[in-house]
Amino acid sequence: MNHHQHHEENSGASEVQVNTTYNSGRVTITIRDLHNQPVDLTETHEKKIHLIIVSSDFENFIHVHPIENESGDYEVDVNLPEDRYLTFVDINPVGLNYTIEPNTITVGESSHTAEINWETLIESDRSTKEFEGKKVTFQRPQLIAGKSATLSFDLNNETPLPYLGALGHVVVLDENGKQFLHVHPTSNDQTVFEANFPSAGFYKLWAEFNFSDTGVMHFPFAVKVFSNE
The missing domain is CATH 2.60.40.10 (Immunoglobulins)
Incomplete structure (x- = not known):
């Protein structure tokens, strides 16, 4: 894998x-x-x-x-x-x-860049997201810059279908839209991922899974990464 x-x-x-x-x-x-x-x-x-x-x-x-x-x-x-x-x-x-x-x-004519209040977003962000009857829970780990982190997702007893050669994909983007990560599961049978966040700050991640009845869906989560000092 x-x-x-x-x-x-x-x-x-x-x-x-x-x-x-x-x-x-x-x-x-x-x-x-x-x-x-x-x-x-x-x-x-x-x-x-x-x-x-x-x-x-x-x-x-x-x-x-x-x-x-x-x-x-x-x-x-x-x-x-x-x-x-x-x-x-x-x-x-x-x-x-x-x-x-x-x-x-x-x-179009859009030239604005949206202002995002990341602190508020983190505080209000639920660890369980539900869309179209699919429920995904993110087991939020403590995230430290520069250290490998385990990102584990509970799919409410559902097993996703393989999607693009993996059980899922996680895309991560930092608050400035510059640090981009794309990670895949650490095994063929668990929706568990390893990621290394390069610097402290706020990030958004999207976990993508392929369900037999709905197709590919993504579930967004906001996280805060702390300095390793």
Whole structure:
């Protein structure tokens, strides 16, 4: 089981330039090396690209898989309401260093960035979330910057179906929208993940599970990571 953390896995500067644009309901991603040449991608978890889109207030979360077009770019149809969005292109380029950096998409005239009161969000955030009859409980651990943390989710006695080669996926984003983590379960039979939060502060995480009757659903949770001092 590949459960490594996608986050600055390679040493050295990123050798891949990624750009995302949005036009009439379609996101287009260009991926080029430093010589402006197309880049070969290796599949990770059954897809060449995992595209994560998050709205400025961190409320809307989208995980899709663009398809390569004739010109060598990647496209996916997504209906985005007016807002500013952060996009994260999770790829594994062949033979090149790559660090995931946020891109910004602005839809419509929206230029604001939502102000989020993280302290209030943390205080009011329930450990159990229920959507469409599916209940997921996050066993909140104490999170210390730079130390490996176990993220465990109780699915109310339901066993999810495999999704993209794993029992689930957890995407993590820091309050500034710059630190991006994408982690997978530590085993084939438990919805338990390992993550290392790089710095203290507030984060939002989305746990994705594939249910037999509803399909893939995501469950958001806000967390605070403390300094290791």
